[in-house]
Each structure stands twice: as C-alpha cells, then as structure tokens.
Amino acid sequence: MAGTVKGGHVDVVGMWVTANGHIRQELLPDGRYDEARGGQASAYTGRYTMTGRHLDYVDDTSFTATGDFWDEVL
Known part of the structure; x- marks a missing residue:
C-alpha cells in the first residue's frame, strides 16, 4: 500500500497491492x-x-465496481 488513511482523510493516490501480490x-x-x-x-x-472512504470505479469497458477503506486497507 502506498496511499494512507489518517483521521477521516484518505490519500488514495499510489499503488495498492493484495497481500499475495x-x-x-x-x-x-x-x-x-x-x-x-x-x-x-x-x-x-x-x-x-472518491467519496469519504468509498471508491466508485468505472473501467474503460463501462464495468462498474466499488471499494471502501477500513483500517488503511482498500
């Protein structure tokens, strides 16, 4: 994880990687x-x-997904 979560603010810019890579x-x-x-x-x-701790994704083929940040984890 390269982004950070501090207080209520989430700095999401960066590389986020699953535990297994x-x-x-x-x-x-x-x-x-x-x-x-x-x-x-x-x-x-x-x-x-980004809205608060919530991410909405729209990929280039129009597929949509969502994500949330909890305890510095996406």
Missing part, C-alpha cells in the same frame, strides 16, 4: 486507475471517484 492497483492523481492481475499488466483501466 496478485492484484496491483495504481490509483493515479488524475482520477484514473491501472490494475494488473498476476502477470497481466493493465488488466483493467478506467476512472475512479
């Missing part, structure tokens, strides 16, 4: 993301918006 999601400062899975670079790309 399989999923690597880079949240960019311009509201875009690039997600790698296993050996596949850029498996998913798209945009994200």
